Amino acid sequence: MAADHAILNVDDTFTSQINAMTTDKYSVLLPTYNERENLPVITWLLARTFTQHNIDWEIVIIDDASPDGTQDVARELQKIYGEDRIQLRPRAGKLGLGTAYVHGIQFATGNYTIIMDADFSHHPKFIPEMIRLQKQHDYDVVSGTRYKTGGGVYGWDLKRKLVSRGANFLATLLLRPNASDLTGSFRLYKKDVLLQLIQATIAKGYVFQMEMIVRARQFNYKVGEVPITFVDRVYGESKMGASEIVQYAQGVWRLFLSI
Numbered sequence: 001m002a003a004d005h006a007i008l009n010v011d012d013t014f015t016s017q018i019n020a021m022t023t024d025k026y027s028v029l030l031p032t033y034n035e036r037e038n039l040p041v042i043t044w045l046l047a048r049t050f051t052q053h054n055i056d057w058e059i060v061i062i063d064d065a066s067p068d069g070t071q072d073v074a075r076e077l078q079k080i081y082g083e084d085r086i087q088l089r090p091r092a093g094k095l096g097l098g099t100a101y102v103h104g105i106q107f108a109t110g111n112y113t114i115i116m117d118a119d120f121s122h123h124p125k126f127i128p129e130m131i132r133l134q135k136q137h138d139y140d141v142v143s144g145t146r147y148k149t150g151g152g153v154y155g156w157d158l159k160r161k162l163v164s165r166g167a168n169f170l171a172t173l174l175l176r177p178n179a180s181d182l183t184g185s186f187r188l189y190k191k192d193v194l195l196q197l198i199q200a201t202i203a204k205g206y207v208f209q210m211e212m213i214v215r216a217r218q219f220n221y222k223v224g225e226v227p228i229t230f231v232d233r234v235y236g237e238s239k240m241g242a243s244e245i246v247q248y249a250q251g252v253w254r255l256f257l258s259i
């Protein structure tokens with residue numbers, strides 16, 4: 001895979017570059033709903049990635065009262081890694097993906113924030129490249145993109161691929177945000193930038209990601225892109241359904257009228 005290759009080649013340089021930045025800390029906001037099987041492995045992969053690159057880190061788990069016992073797993077992970085590394089910040093019920101980030105960021109102690117899924121669709125191996133690119137250009141946001149050379153989607157059926165392409169096409173056509181993956185949610189933000197974007201963003205569900213990147217352009221923030229491969233989850237189910245798709249289309253239209 002091209003992206004893998006690129007990362008392996010530059011890994012040593014990243015490490016020395018990142019080592020020098022001792023004051024930086026990266027907070028991963030990890031929303032979970034029924035991710036009991038996935039949470040230990042994604043945590044392990046994140047911890048390994050950060051440790052290998054000598055990067056200060058924490059994970060903020062935002063669990064919406066998952067009935068599968070995700071929070072019990074999170075508490076076990078706190079015992080293993082320490083409560084300073086793993087924060088558990090639950091909510092009382094399933095309140096949606098967008099508001100999960102809004103909830104989680106108030107507890108983040110790092111100066112950078114990484115937003116990603118908990119089901120390995122977003123692999124931590126792309127994080128060092130996101131950090132390197134951010135540093136190189138002083139980007140305010142670095143967005144993982146499935147839709148540039150080196151990126152891709154694996155494991156989705158045709159319907160889901162069409163929904164994703166259609167969602168990106170619709171928003172690109174109407175909003176012209178100059179980014180190749182508007183609905184993707186694997187991103188690195190300067191924390192103060194994320195806070196400002198969150199305040200400006202109205203959407204609550206999956207449409208949140210798209211609105212955030214459109215707002216970033218609106219505020220003239222510098223946005224970089226790193227190709228990522230998105231691999232569909234192995235354990236559990238996607239939480240995206242017809243109502244999320246309708247909400248998305250409504251969100252694009254509302255933004256089109258307001259910007």
Ligand SMILES: Nc1nc2c(ncn2[C@@H]2O[C@H](COP(=O)(O)OP(=O)(O)O[C@H]3O[C@H](CO)[C@@H](O)[C@H](O)[C@@H]3O)[C@@H](O)[C@H]2O)c(=O)[nH]1
Pocket residue numbers: 030031032033034035062063064094095096097100116117118119121164183184185186206209233237238239240
């Ligand atoms: N706390 C919380 N977490 C949630 C909720 N809904 C989903 N999540 C968590 O959010 C992550 C993504 O949810 P999935 O259900 O796996 O999303 P997906 O269908 O794989 O969609 C992916 O692609 C979309 C665009 O193509 C993205 O918009 C989306 O963010 C995600 O990356 C997972 O970690 C899941 O547990 C919620 O209501 N509350």
Ligand SMILES: [Mg+2]
Pocket residue numbers: 117119121233238
């Ligand atoms: Mg998923």
